[in-house]
Amino acid sequence: MFQKVKNIYHLFQAAIANIWYGFPSRRLKVIGVTGTDGKTTTTHLIAHILKENGKKVSFISSVYASIANKEYDIGFHVTTPSSFAIQKYIKRAADAGDEYFVLETTSHALDQNRVWGIHYIIGVVTNVTHEHLDYHGTYENYVRTKARLLRASALGIINSKDKSFDYFSTMAGLKYKTYDDNLKKLNNIEGATEFNLYNFAAAYTVCLALGLRSEKILGAILSFKLPKGRLEIVYDKEFKVIIDFAHTPNAFSKLLPEIKETYQLKGRLIHVFGAAALRDVSKRPLMGQAAGRYDDIVVLTEEDYRTEDPLKICDDLAVGLAKEGFSKVNYDELANTKGKEYAVIVNREKAVREAIKFARKGDIVVLTGKSHEKSLCRGKTEYPYSEHEAVKKATKNKYLYI
Secondary structure, three states: HHHHHHHHHHHHHHHHHHHHOOOOOHHHHEEEEEEOHHHHHHHHHHHHHHHHHOOEEEEOOOOEEOOEEEOOOOOOOOOOOOOOHHHHHHHHHOOOOOEEEEEEOHHHHHHOOOOOOEEEEEEOOOOOOOOOOHHHHHHHHHHHHHHHHHOEEEEEEEEEEOOOHHHOOOOOOOOOEEEEHHHHHHOOOOOOOOOHHHHHHHHHHHHOOOOOHHHHHHHHHHOOOOOOOEEEEEEEEOOEEEOOOOOOOHHHHHHHHHHHHOOOOOOOOEEEEOOOOOOOHHHHHHHHHHHHHHHOOOEOOOOOOOOOOOOHHOOOOOOOOHHHOOEEEEEEHHHOOOOOOOEEEHHHHHHHHHHHHHOOOOOEEEEEEEOOEEEEEOEEEEEEHHHHHHHHHHHOOOHHHO
């Protein structure tokens, strides 16, 4: 009941925001991108392709907003901002003469009516996997919420190989194209790895639908660089350190084997991760199990534990690790382990430091879940934190700790 009242409030706010700013989305071609995984990469890539083809475009993603070629920080743990912020950004883009606006659109924003009134010409659903069931209750409700973007769009771009396709493809009146049909066209594109190939195909299909020629799209993709904190190598000497935003079982299942294959892992895969509190609790063992299939060593740590007990969160993750044969040890024992062992270090900066401390030649350390974010939520307080700075400090002082 409380959520319904809250959603009505957001609808009222969205209506006022649209009126206040003059329904600015009507002056632009808005592309919405939603999905469990891959939203940010797909959003950035669509904007990049359009820019490389001489189009004026702005966008909002979970990393930042780029409005009329000026960057804006959208705040802590935010993907889709408030209704007033969205409409303000869209108006700035329209006033600057932009033709396109790419908006990363979350299921929460859709459910809460924060994007009401936006005129989408294309709605993209990258995938719908296990996430946010604490909020939506069931997978079916989650899919129905994602479908709201497609209903608000003149054309839907969806994946026929995703579990959600059966629901989307039977929606009355939905005009759609499937993007997985274009996967083969991207197989030889540098940077289009198995991990992000579907994101590339989604962006390709969008731009094709917008009237761009295939060769022009493929040419633009060649110069694309992944957003900060997406499969980003931040240290590459005797061992590698990679940062990624993966925080779902599906993302782990795609990211980890891709890292091992792409970088021809010769040593151990050392994985540092946690799970955000007050979110989908049921995904935690699944995350642990997905990690356990590919990791050699795991360090469980905090990831915005908020008002939950971080040790309890780590225990939930460890249930999945145990199913893959992992056993718990003290963190100082990890240096000599031969694999299939995990330790718990709640303080994330210390967890990163320790993982890097015992990394050896040929190892890969992968840090997931925080990526570009600039804070850690402990209790009800946001504390400044940068995964990149933590790595920089740990690698600089690695040999001082031994």
